[in-house]
Amino acid sequence: MIFPISPLRQTTGGGWPALISNDKESAIRFPVTIALILVLSAVGLTYEIAAGRVLAPFFGTSLLTWTTVIATVLGGFSLGSALGGIIAERPRATALNNVRSALVVTAVLMAVSPTLLGLFHSWGARGTDGMMLSVFCVFFPASVCVTLPSPLLAKLAIEARPGREGSSLGFVLAAGSVGAIFGAILAGFVALPLIGSIATFAACGAVALLCLPFVRGGEPGQPAVTIAAGAFVAFAGVAGSPACQFESGLSCLHVAQRGPEVRLISDGTIQAAERITPGEDRIDLALSYTDWLWARMDQDLGPDASVLFIGGGGYSLPTKLLASRPDARAVAVEIDPLVTEVVRDHMPRASAMIAQTGYDATEEEADGRLGIVHADGRVYLNEASQRFEAAVMDAFSSSSVPAHLATMETFARLKQIVDGPVYVNLLDTPDGPLARGVHAILQKLYPNVEAVEGDLNALGRTNILLAASHQPLEPLNASPSTYSPAKIFAVRAFTDDRGWIGHR
Numbered sequence: 001m002i003f004p005i006s007p008l009r010q011t012t013g014g015g016w017p018a019l020i021s022n023d024k025e026s027a028i029r030f031p032v033t034i035a036l037i038l039v040l041s042a043v044g045l046t047y048e049i050a051a052g053r054v055l056a057p058f059f060g061t062s063l064l065t066w067t068t069v070i071a072t073v074l075g076g077f078s079l080g081s082a083l084g085g086i087i088a089e090r091p092r093a094t095a096l097n098n099v100r101s102a103l104v105v106t107a108v109l110m111a112v113s114p115t116l117l118g119l120f121h122s123w124g125a126r127g128t129d130g131m132m133l134s135v136f137c138v139f140f141p142a143s144v145c146v147t148l149p150s151p152l153l154a155k156l157a158i159e160a161r162p163g164r165e166g167s168s169l170g171f172v173l174a175a176g177s178v179g180a181i182f183g184a185i186l187a188g189f190v191a192l193p194l195i196g197s198i199a200t201f202a203a204c205g206a207v208a209l210l211c212l213p214f215v216r217g218g219e220p221g222q223p224a225v226t227i228a229a230g231a232f233v234a235f236a237g238v239a240g241s242p243a244c245q246f247e248s249g250l251s252c253l254h255v256a257q258r259g260p261e262v263r264l265i266s267d268g269t270i271q272a273a274e275r276i277t278p279g280e281d282r283i284d285l286a287l288s289y290t291d292w293l294w295a296r297m298d299q300d301l302g303p304d305a306s307v308l309f310i311g312g313g314g315y316s317l318p319t320k321l322l323a324s325r326p327d328a329r330a331v332a333v334e335i336d337p338l339v340t341e342v343v344r345d346h347m348p349r350a351s352a353m354i355a356q357t358g359y360d361a362t363e364e365e366a367d368g369r370l371g372i373v374h375a376d377g378r379v380y381l382n383e384a385s386q387r388f389e390a391a392v393m394d395a396f397s398s399s400s401v402p403a404h405l406a407t408m409e410t411f412a413r414l415k416q417i418v419d420g421p422v423y424v425n426l427l428d429t430p431d432g433p434l435a436r437g438v439h440a441i442l443q444k445l446y447p448n449v450e451a452v453e454g455d456l457n458a459l460g461r462t463n464i465l466l467a468a469s470h471q472p473l474e475p476l477n478a479s480p481s482t483y484s485p486a487k488i489f490a491v492r493a494f495t496d497d498r499g500w501i502g503h504r
Contacts (some may be wrong), residue, residue, distance in 0.1 A: 030160040030168070032214050033153045034175045039211060040153075041179025042186065044146045047110055047204045048073040049187035051139045054114050054197040056267040057243050057252045058121045059131040060399045063501040068135045076143020083144065084151035095152050096217045102148035103212055104229045107205035109142035111236035114198050114243055146208065149215070150176070193249040198236075205233040248338040255346045261286045262347050264314045266339075269399040269427075272314020274347045283323045283349055288454055289463040290316055291480045293392065293423050296450075296467050299476060300421050301390055303327050308388040308418060310377040310405065311395030315343055315350035315370075322353060322369055331361050331371035331388070333380045335395075340372060378404050381413045388417060393424040399461075401426060401434065403500040408493050411441050421469035422446070428464050430456075431488050434500055435464045440493035442468040452479075453486040464488075 028036075052061070052069045059065055087098045120134040154172045161168045191200040209230050244252035254265040263286075264272045273286035285291050294317060301307070304327035309318050312334025321328050334340055344351045353370060361371025373380055377395050391414055395405050404410065414422060424442070428434040430453055442449045446468035454462045464486055467473055494500055 028153075028156050028160075028214070028216055030157055033157040033160065034171055036211055036214055037150060037153050037157070037172060038175040038179035038182070039207060040146055040149060041176045042183035043106075043110075043204050043207050044073070044077060044143065045180045045183030046187040046191060046200065047113075047139075047142065047146065047183075049184060050192060050197050050200045050204070051113070051135070053192055053249075053252075054117060054201070054243050055131070055135065058117060058125075058134070058268065060267060060269070061397050062400060063403070064128065065131060065135075068132050069139065072135050072140050073143045076140045077147045080144040080147030081151060084148040087148065088152040088155045092217065096215060099149040099152055100212055100215050102145045103208050103215070104226060106142055106145040107208040107229050107233050109145060109205075110208065111202045111205035111233040113138050113142065113201050115236070118243075149211075188249055192247075196247045197243050197252075202233055202236045205236070206230070209233065246338060246342050248336055250336040251338055253338065253342055255342060264339075264342065264347065266313075266396070267399070269396065271339075271396065272316050272343075272347070274314060274316060274349050276348060283320045285316055285320060287316075288480050288482050289425055289465060290320075292452060292454075292465055292483050293317060293394075293425065294320055295476050295479055296421075296423060296465075296473075297321065297390065297392075298324070299474065300467075300469070301325075301328075304329075305389045305420075306330070306387075308391040309333065310381070310391065310393050310414075312339060312343075312372070313394060313396070314347055315340075315354065317392060317394070318370055319350045319353040322357065329369050329371075331373060331386070333373045333375060333377050333395075335374065335376050337374045340374065377402075378410055381410065381417070384417050386417065387419060389420045391418045391422045393422065396427070399427055401438075401500065403494075404496070406434065406438050406441075406494050406500045408441050408444070408495045411445055415445055421467055421471075421473070424466040424468075426464045426466070427461055429461050430464075430486065432461070432464075433491075435466075435486070435488055436491040437494035437500060439466060439488045440491055442466055443490075444493055446470060448473050451486040451488055452483040454480075454482050 048069065051073065052066050055061075055065055055069060084102075087095050089095075090098070116138045117134055120130070120137065125131070125134045154169075157172050158165050158168045187200065191203065195203070209226065212226060245255060246253040252267050253271075256263045256265060260276050262274045262276065263270055270287070275284040275286040277284060285294055297307070297317075303325050305321075305325065306329045307318075307321060309330060309332040312318075312332040315332060318330040318332050321330055340354070344354060354372070357369040358372055359366040359368030359370070361373045393401075393405065393414075395402060411422070422442070424438060426435055426438060435451070439449065439451060448469045448471065450467045450473050451464065453464045456462050465483065492498070
């Protein structure tokens with residue numbers, strides 16, 4: 001966000017260029033200007049990462065959503081730097097007042113960003129076009145404003161050390177980079193996991209306001225405006241409706257009770273559901289795709305099967321397997337511990353199974369039937385030594401499969417540790433690109449592949465379920481009526497190098 005700025009010069013009486021040294025105009029000391037540049041760069045990067053996170057409940061998370069956010073925010077930084085350069089050439093008092101105004105506007109725009117995003121979604125913004133429009137209108141203005149002060153601050157830093165312009169410029173550029181690094185770490189490891197996205201946006205605005213007292217010089221500001229902006233930012237952070245009922249750096253979760261069903265919703269997509277029948281201990285699967293997968297598993301697997309589940313979600317299928325087969329064992333790999341925590345607190349059947357027989361599968365001496373691993377599915381596969389008789393690939397990020405779990409290399413590694421069938425759940429349009437790519441992978445690795453699809457949802461997508469096996473797959477004795485054979489066109493199989501980019 002910081003670009004080289006030439007020091008402002010004026011001509012002395014003898015015609016020699018000289019740096020301006022007026023004490024009034026150089027009122028901000030060099031360390032202060034460097035600190036302000038660092039802080040504002042950190043605020044900008046924290047805002048950028050928070051923008052990608054808060055976007056997920058409305059438009060999901062994919063390569064396209066992150067590309068749009070990054071391009072939009074960087075575009076704002078660029079325009080802000082250009083406009084800030086023009087401001088830096090104005091009379092010093094005017095420039096300082098403009099910078100202070102930019103900080104106030106930055107604070108308000110950052111704090112209100114989640115609310116604006118929700119409004120655009122409620123007004124009908126959908127799909128790729130709606131996502132791009134929302135991102136530009138919501139996040140571009142604040143990105144411009146947060147960078148406006150940087151050129152003037154860089155100019156002041158260079159003027160503050162006459163004869164040492166080169167090192168001053170180096171410190172300016174270094175401060176911008178270090179601030180960006182600090183902001184990225186702060187957002188991903190501290191702010192978003194601990195306080196959530198709404199409070200993170202408000203905190204960015206608050207930090208921008210806290211920079212105001214250090215921008216000294218020029219005409220006196222308007223305290224009433226600053227106080228009003230501070231009150232608004234505080235109100236947005238405390239009273240703003242949270243985007244997530246439960247939030248971590250990986251997940252935005254909601255739990256919804258629909259009659260006898262408890263639904264776990266992740267980034268706006270139903271992740272799992274559990275049907276509770278009072279007075280009965282029977283495990284009822286509430287989602288139709290789990291009914292088909294269980295029907296396939298129930299017919300294909302023996303009484304003491306060991307099954308690997310990539311994607312814990314609501315732990316519905318592992319719970320059904322272990323309840324139906326007392327000698328069966330399962331390992332569930334779930335990347336986000338928050339998901340497991342929410343399941344323990346809000347989904348009674350799965351919670352009871354985890355309490356009775358769950359164990360940490362990373363511990364060598366652990367005992368139980370349901371091993372739980374909190375790790376990325378691909379990382380677990382790369383390191384796993386245990387063998388399984390079957391596997392279920394049901395990992396989702398928002399409304400789609402993470403790209404690195406939908407590649408030839410992933411399924412080839414899965415085949416090395418799984419002796420029997422592999423079951424896959426996808427969400428795609430009929431004969432869509434994700435279904436085609438994963439279907440092509442399975443056809444290359446297994447001689448027998450079955451594909452079915454369910455009814456379309458409001459977005460024109462459906463669950464496409466695949467079963468692949470070394471042995472022939474017998475027709476199901478009982479299959480959910482909503483699923484029928486899927487026709488999938490042959491294409492190139494996804495690889496790590498050329499893979500899936502996500503739904504839009």
